Amino acid sequence: MHEYGVAMEVYEAVMDVASKNDATRVISIDLELGELAHINSEQLCFCFEIIAKESLAEGADLNIISIPPTIKCKCGYEGVFDSHSSSNSDDTKQCRALSDLALNMPCPECENSMPVLISGREINVRDIKIEVEENA
Amino acid sequence: MHDLRVEVGYDVLQANEALAEKNRRLLDGFGVTGFNIMGAIGSGKTTLIELAVEKLGDKYGIGAIAGDIVADIDADRFRLHDIPTISLNTGRECHLDAHLVEHAIEQMPLDNMDILFMENVGNLICPTDYSLGEHHRVVVVSVSEGDDMVKKHPMIFKTCSLVIVNKVDIAEAVDVDADKMADDALGINPRIGALKTSKITGEGIDDWIKFIEVNVNARR
Numbered sequence: 608m609h610e611y612g613v614a615m616e617v618y619e620a621v622m623d624v625a626s627k628n629d630a631t632r633v634i635s636i637d638l639e640l641g642e643l644a645h646i647n648s649e650q651l652c653f654c655f656e657i658i659a660k661e662s663l664a665e666g667a668d669l670n671i672i673s674i675p676p677t678i679k680c681k682c683g684y685e686g687v688f689d690s691h692s693s694s695n696s697d698d699t700k701q702c703r704a705l706s707d708l709a710l711n712m713p714c715p716e717c718e719n720s721m722p723v724l725i726s727g728r729e730i731n732v733r734d735i736k737i738e739v740e741e742n743a
Numbered sequence: 744m745h746d747l748r749v750e751v752g753y754d755v756l757q758a759n760e761a762l763a764e765k766n767r768r769l770l771d772g773f774g775v776t777g778f779n780i781m782g783a784i785g786s787g788k789t790t791l792i793e794l795a796v797e798k799l800g801d802k803y804g805i806g807a808i809a810g811d812i813v814a815d816i817d818a819d820r821f822r823l824h825d826i827p828t829i830s831l832n833t834g835r836e837c838h839l840d841a842h843l844v845e846h847a848i849e850q851m852p853l854d855n856m857d858i859l860f861m862e863n864v865g866n867l868i869c870p871t872d873y874s875l876g877e878h879h880r881v882v883v884v885s886v887s888e889g890d891d892m893v894k895k896h897p898m899i900f901k902t903c904s905l906v907i908v909n910k911v912d913i914a915e916a917v918d919v920d921a922d923k924m925a926d927d928a929l930g931i932n933p934r935i936g937a938l939k940t941s942k943i944t945g946e947g948i949d950d951w952i953k954f955i956e957v958n959v960n961a962r963r
């Protein structure tokens with residue numbers, strides 16, 4: 608969908624922190640990506656690779672940490688949302704999970720309350736590993 | 744040389760949310776009510792905004808932001824109605840975001856405005872995740888997209904306060920039940936308002952205008 612724009616923002620966030628820390632090179636990036644974030648991780652990596660060419664982040668490893676949707680209910684239940692899907696296609700799984708959530712699935716524990724989504728949509732640049740000069 | 748791990752903590756959607764809140768406060772400061780008009784491609788977003796401008800233009804100051812992937816086609820339609828219009832070409836992007844809108848509203852005569860219509864890019868998925876700084880979110884679908892349109896894209900209906908099922912004049916011709924589309928939206932989001940409209944017969948247009956006026960007056 609909008610992987611290019613997101614990759615651009617990731618790049619800017621990475622470069623900002625890298626230059627503030629006098630990095631000579633960005634080695635790797637840990638990115639938390641919610642399974643419901645409408646972002647295809649392969650496309651995101653591909654776009655990032657292109658954007659980062661000829662910069663400090665050229666060739667950096669973009670590690671995608673996939674975050675499953677987690678729901679929380681008033682009754683105290685908190686757990687990973689299971690989209691009752693045996694499909695291994697990411698897109699299908701994402702669609703199922705989204706529509707189940709949108710269709711007001713009751714809490715699996717108490718069955719009378721609607722849990723809220725507390726994670727699973729993040730696109731979060733968590734941290735980066737950089738190389739710095741010894742005397743910097 | 745040595746390696747160092749540094750925290751970044753930058754979340755793309757949260758960053759957008761923060762910027763959207765800033766836009767909202769700016770609009771608040773000028774007493775402007777913002778409407779984010781989302782919906783399927785060709786469902787009638789521009790038409791419904793044009794109708795609103797025709798009916799409310801004498802009473803309220805209205806401005807529009809038109810999000811088109813390329814060209815200025817929708818923006819030109821708004822300009823024909825003599826309202827301040829900013830065209831946002833999103834290029835390859837499939838949604839408006841708060842950053843684009845921030846730059847657009849900087850150029851608008853907010854002190855002469857009461858209403859800002861933000862026509863999003865025709866897409867039922869991507870705009871869902873990106874607030875612009877609007878006060879009300881409206882989703883427009885039309886019968887020509889087919890009966891199952893709503894069920895296939897539930898999330899957007901969950902985040903909107905009004906769904907408009909447009910082009911009901913041709914419902915029979917395309918063999919689609921407009922009531923089912925409205926009911927599906929209500930099933931997903933019981934709090935959503937639902938209208939069936941047609942620019943041809945005029946059905947529902949008064950209710951659309953009323954929705955806008957009630958919400959604008961409520962904030963004055």
Ligand SMILES: Nc1nc2c(ncn2[C@@H]2O[C@H](COP(=O)(O)OP(=O)(O)OP(=O)(O)O)[C@@H](O)[C@H]2O)c(=O)[nH]1
Pocket residue numbers: 782783784785786787788789790791817864865909910911912913940941942943
């Ligand atoms: N029959 C019928 N046609 C309509 C109605 N409303 C809009 N249209 C037509 O549908 C077409 C698309 O309308 P627009 O208002 O441009 O739709 P849009 O959602 O802004 O389209 P994009 O911005 O391109 O996604 C135009 O040819 C309109 O004349 C309606 O109520 N009935």
Ligand SMILES: [Mg+2]
Pocket residue numbers: 788789790817862
């Ligand atoms: Mg349009």
Ligand SMILES: [Zn+2]
Pocket residue numbers: 680681682683684714715716717718719720
């Ligand atoms: Zn519960």
